[in-house]
Amino acid sequence: MRVLLVEDEVRLADNLATALRDGPGFAVDWAEDGLAGDDCAGNLCYDLIVLDLMLPKLDGLSLLKRIRARRDATPVLILTAKEGADSIIQLLNAGADDYLAKPFDLGELIARAKALIRRGKGAAHPTLTVLGLTVNTLEQTVVRNGVFVDLSPTEYRVLEYLIHRPRVIVSKRELLEHLYDYNWEHHSNVIEVHVSNLRKKLDAVLPEPDPIIETMRGRGYRLAPGLRMDADQSSERDVSSVPIPEPGQ
Amino acid sequence: MKLAIQPRSIAFRLIVAVLAVELVSSILVVVLSFGYERHIHFRAFDVMLHGRADSILGAVQDAEDPGDNVMLDKADLHIPPDDVYEVYDEAGHLLGRSDNWQGAGPGVPTHSLGDFSQIRVSGHHYRILRIQGSRTIDPGEHGGGKLRKVTIVYGSPTFHAWHAVRGAVEFYAAGSIILLIVTGPLIAWLLHRGLLPLRQLASLASQVSVDAWQFTPPASAYSTPELAPLTHAIESVLQRLEQSFIQQRAFVSDAAHELKTAVAVIKSSLQLLTMKRRSAQEYQAGLERCLADSLRLEAIVADMLTLARAESSAPVDGPQSTANLPACIDQVVVQLETVAAHRNVQVNTTVSNSIEAFEVALAPEACTLLLSNLLLNAIQHSLPASAVEIILILETEENAPTAVVQIQDHGDGIPLEALSHVFDRFYRGDPSRARTTGGTGLGLAISKAIVTKAGGSISIASQPDPALPDQGTAVIVRLPISR
Numbered sequence: 001m002r003v004l005l006v007e008d009e010v011r012l013a014d015n016l017a018t019a020l021r022d023g024p025g026f027a028v029d030w031a032e033d034g035l036a037g038d039d040c041a042g043n044l045c046y047d048l049i050v051l052d053l054m055l056p057k058l059d060g061l062s063l064l065k066r067i068r069a070r071r072d073a074t075p076v077l078i079l080t081a082k083e084g085a086d087s088i089i090q091l092l093n094a095g096a097d098d099y100l101a102k103p104f105d106l107g108e109l110i111a112r113a114k115a116l117i118r119r120g121k122g123a124a125h126p127t128l129t130v131l132g133l134t135v136n137t138l139e140q141t142v143v144r145n146g147v148f149v150d151l152s153p154t155e156y157r158v159l160e161y162l163i164h165r166p167r168v169i170v171s172k173r174e175l176l177e178h179l180y181d182y183n184w185e186h187h188s189n190v191i192e193v194h195v196s197n198l199r200k201k202l203d204a205v206l207p208e209p210d211p212i213i214e215t216m217r218g219r220g221y222r223l224a225p226g227l228r229m230d231a232d233q234s235s236e237r238d239v240s241s242v243p244i245p246e247p248g249q
Numbered sequence: 250m251k252l253a254i255q256p257r258s259i260a261f262r263l264i265v266a267v268l269a270v271e272l273v274s275s276i277l278v279v280v281l282s283f284g285y286e287r288h289i290h291f292r293a294f295d296v297m298l299h300g301r302a303d304s305i306l307g308a309v310q311d312a313e314d315p316g317d318n319v320m321l322d323k324a325d326l327h328i329p330p331d332d333v334y335e336v337y338d339e340a341g342h343l344l345g346r347s348d349n350w351q352g353a354g355p356g357v358p359t360h361s362l363g364d365f366s367q368i369r370v371s372g373h374h375y376r377i378l379r380i381q382g383s384r385t386i387d388p389g390e391h392g393g394g395k396l397r398k399v400t401i402v403y404g405s406p407t408f409h410a411w412h413a414v415r416g417a418v419e420f421y422a423a424g425s426i427i428l429l430i431v432t433g434p435l436i437a438w439l440l441h442r443g444l445l446p447l448r449q450l451a452s453l454a455s456q457v458s459v460d461a462w463q464f465t466p467p468a469s470a471y472s473t474p475e476l477a478p479l480t481h482a483i484e485s486v487l488q489r490l491e492q493s494f495i496q497q498r499a500f501v502s503d504a505a506h507e508l509k510t511a512v513a514v515i516k517s518s519l520q521l522l523t524m525k526r527r528s529a530q531e532y533q534a535g536l537e538r539c540l541a542d543s544l545r546l547e548a549i550v551a552d553m554l555t556l557a558r559a560e561s562s563a564p565v566d567g568p569q570s571t572a573n574l575p576a577c578i579d580q581v582v583v584q585l586e587t588v589a590a591h592r593n594v595q596v597n598t599t600v601s602n603s604i605e606a607f608e609v610a611l612a613p614e615a616c617t618l619l620l621s622n623l624l625l626n627a628i629q630h631s632l633p634a635s636a637v638e639i640i641l642i643l644e645t646e647e648n649a650p651t652a653v654v655q656i657q658d659h660g661d662g663i664p665l666e667a668l669s670h671v672f673d674r675f676y677r678g679d680p681s682r683a684r685t686t687g688g689t690g691l692g693l694a695i696s697k698a699i700v701t702k703a704g705g706s707i708s709i710a711s712q713p714d715p716a717l718p719d720q721g722t723a724v725i726v727r728l729p730i731s732r
Contacts, residue, residue, distance in 0.1 A: 009510050011542060015517035022524060054506055081509035082502070102506075103513035106520040 001117050001161065002027040002045060002178045006037030006063065007052040007079065016050065016109070023110045025140070025153055027181040034058025041067050045177035046074050047117045050109075053080045053091075061094060068095035075116035079104070114138075121164040130166045130224045133202070133212055135159060144212075147205040154179070155198040158191070162213065162223040171220035195221060260440045267436050268429060275425030279418055286417040290410045295365065298378040302403040305334050306382035309344065309399050317386045319397045321345030329405070333370055337400040344399065370404065374411075377404040446473050454483055462491040503675045504553055507689070511546040515539055545689075552691040556674065559615065559698035571608035571731050572616035574652050575600060578639060581620040585628060594628050595636040607643070609652055610731040611703045619699045622692045623656045623724050630660035630722060643730075650730040651705075659721040662713030671709055672697045696726075704729050 003026045007013040010032070017028040029046075031037035034055040041049055041063070049067070053060035064076055078091050078099040091099055097116055100109055114137060118126060126137045134143045140156055142149040151159065157179050162170060172191050179191075195213065203209040214222045305326070312320040321336050321344045328334070333350035337343055346352055350370060366377045380401050388394040446469035457464050464487050470480040522535040582596050589596050609616065627637045640655040663671060675690040693709075700707040705728040712720050 009514060011514045011538070012510065012517060015514065015521050019517065019521055019524065022521075079513075081506040081513075102509040103516045106517050106524070 001025075001047040001157070002029070002181065003113065004029050004031065004037065004040050004046045004049045006031045006034065006040075006049065006055065006060070008032055008055050009052070015106070019106045019110060020050075020113065023106075024114055024137075025157055026113070027179055029181045034060065034063045037063055038066055040182075041072065041074070042070075043177075044072060044074070047120060047178060048113055049074055049076045050113065051076055051078050051096075053078060053082060053087075061091065064091070064094050064096055073120070075120040077109075077112055077116055118164075123164060128163045130163055131212060133163070133224075135163050142202075144202055144205050149201055149205055151198065151201060152194075154194050155201065158194050158198055159202075162221060166224040167222065169216055169220050169222050174220070260437065260444060263440055264433065264436050268433055271425075271429055271432060275422070275429065278425060279422045282421045283414065283418045286414045290413050294376065294405070294407070294410045295378070298365075298376065298403055298405055299380070301328055301332065301405070302334070302378050302380045302401050303382075304328070305336060305401050305403060306380070306384075306399070309336060309382070309384050311384070311386050317395045317397070319344065319384050319386065319399060331373075331406050333375065333404045335402045337402075339398045350404075367407075368404065370406070373406045373408060375404040376407050377402060379403075446470055446476055450476060450480060450483075457487060459494060462487060462494075500674060507549055507675055508546070511542065511549060515542045515546065518542060549689045549691075552689045552695065555618070556691055556695045556698060559695055559702060570610075570612040572611045572613040574607060574609050574616065574654070574728070575641065577613065577616045577620055578641065578654070581617055581624055582639070584617075584621060585624050588625065589628050589637070592628055592631065593633045594631045596624070596628070596639065597636055598639045598641075600641045601643075607652070608731050609703065609705075609728040611699065611728065615699045615703075619696050619726070620654070622696045623726070626692060627656050627658035627660070627722070627724070631658045632660055635659040635721075644727075652728045652730055654726045654728070655723055656726075657721060657723040661715070662720055662722055663709070663711040664713050665711075668709060668711055672707070696724075700726055700728065 001024070003020055005013055005016055005020070005028055007016065007030070013030050013032070017030055020026045020028045026048075029040055031040050035057045037049075037051070037055070038058060040046075051060045051064060055063070058066075060078060060080075064078070067074065067076065075097045076095065078096045079102060080087065080091070080099055081102040088099055097119075098112055100112065114126065118124070118137070128135050128137070132145045135141075136143075137160060140160075142151055142156065142159060158175060161175060161178055175191050195215070199211060199213050202212055212224055216222055305321075305328075308322050308326045309319050310322045312318040319338060323345060328347075330349070333347045335343060335346040335350065335352055343352070364379060366379075368375050368377055380403070381398060382401055383396050383398045386395040386397055446467065449467045450470045453464060453466060464484060466480045466484065470476045518535060518539045522532060527535070578598060578600075582598055585596070611619070624637065624639070631637055636659065638655075638657045640657070642653045642655075644651045644653055672693050674694040697707050705726060707724065707726050709722065709724050711722040714720060
């Protein structure tokens, strides 16, 4: 998952970026003012935008309005030092999804960031299950048919992204964009290696290989191609049935 | 003041005053009417006495006796039963007397004629008139008859007249009392109505609070000459108060934002350290970062206090506190020598007009703070290997000598859109630059507060275009010179 952090206070931005990278293992891009934030958000490659309100050049509220004006539905978490219900109401009405008042708790920030990403992808529970494959996004553990699967951090992040979008073809480019920040050299063959290793590890726990990740040549990857909307499954997971919400304005 | 002991409402005082005036005038009316009525009634009384005495004279007849005497013929007399009379002839013999009287006594006839006098007859006051009349006996005879003189004493009780006078006075008195009783509540009601604009104004003014500054005085408050000055005064006071409240609120909000951000930095730094196990070096580095963050928080608080002190209306160190401007400049240049050297910036001081020492109306500490703020800004925003110029000029125009200090740097300048905000609190023209210089965004706000308090002015001009030779920023401070 890739997060855009727009915050002008360099020390705070440092801490937040480190926490989001170390904790849930997100890729974090940092923009130090409103205009830079707007440029980054324009790439539409983020799963969450963490936005400070008081920013030079372009304030947080205006940036939020710009984001929503181009029908970008990326979840936005606002960091604010302002008091009063009025400004919070104004923010939420302008399209913010959540807010945190400074000084905030890092653990709470991470939990809210995860919840917003989950919600943005249509999942309500931090544990996602597809065809006997269960990913616990809190513990970052993967279980297939009751057997624990040991994954590297990057493999886990690939799987976490894919399990949020079952049956949807995810291109290599999309995977790259959502797993790495812009400081990363984009080599698509890196993704191929990771997906290949991931597929092997997921099959290794089964008596017979049952590829759950399908490679669509030249188009990308697809998780759980054989998934059917059975009643017992949809009660456990509600990922694919919920469309990604359209922007409110 | 007596009123301070027992304060009463204006309406109450006005009512009491009006009623007192009314009471005094009704007493005057009663007294005057008494005098007037008494005068009128007794004049009529006297005319009546004369008439009745004359009718007594008419009843004096020829006695038809040999002595040609006169007699009183009571048969044709029709006088009120209360009246008394007696008639004497020239010799003082009593010719006749009313039945209800024993006579005025021997004293009365000695009174001069035509006089009125007072006597008491059977317990009543009587007014007595003496007139002298004459009757000609046998006018047809030789010699034109005989002239017989008679003296008539006639009296009538005065209580009728007094009764009439008392009736009139009682009428006036009763009228006045009724008037007093009626006008009291009437005045109260009229005053209540008349003071309506004042009460409206008061109720509107009482609705003004820190959260609701809306004050729209009623039209009556402006059109009433007595209320217009009060209304304007309330309006302008409220406007000034609102302005200062807005400023204070903006400052508190800005300060809260800065402080919360600073606290958020420290808190997140500490929480980051506890997120997972770290090596001793990592902990040490983290603690050092937290310490640096705390120092920044401390600097913000210190600057906010300085600004609050500079903006307070009270003089810093008494009104007579002055500072020697050239000496302060020298002192600040020496103070910041190392900073300038560290950034490879040269500081040149030019003092024109061969100025020696002179004083500006500023506390020395404030003067030094002002100059060091401005010079530090200039040094920090200078390009490496450039120079900062401090130019001091004395203007002696129009009997108001002014010291002009210009601090010019050759840095990257301030963008035009930021120029109007540089004196705002917590404003940072360029956040990345503020980060490298560690400013709190209060330096120029403090400088402006100091200069404004000293009665001077501060302005800033900047040329951010690197293509032009005069690129850089100039801050110009004008301070009045105190003698």
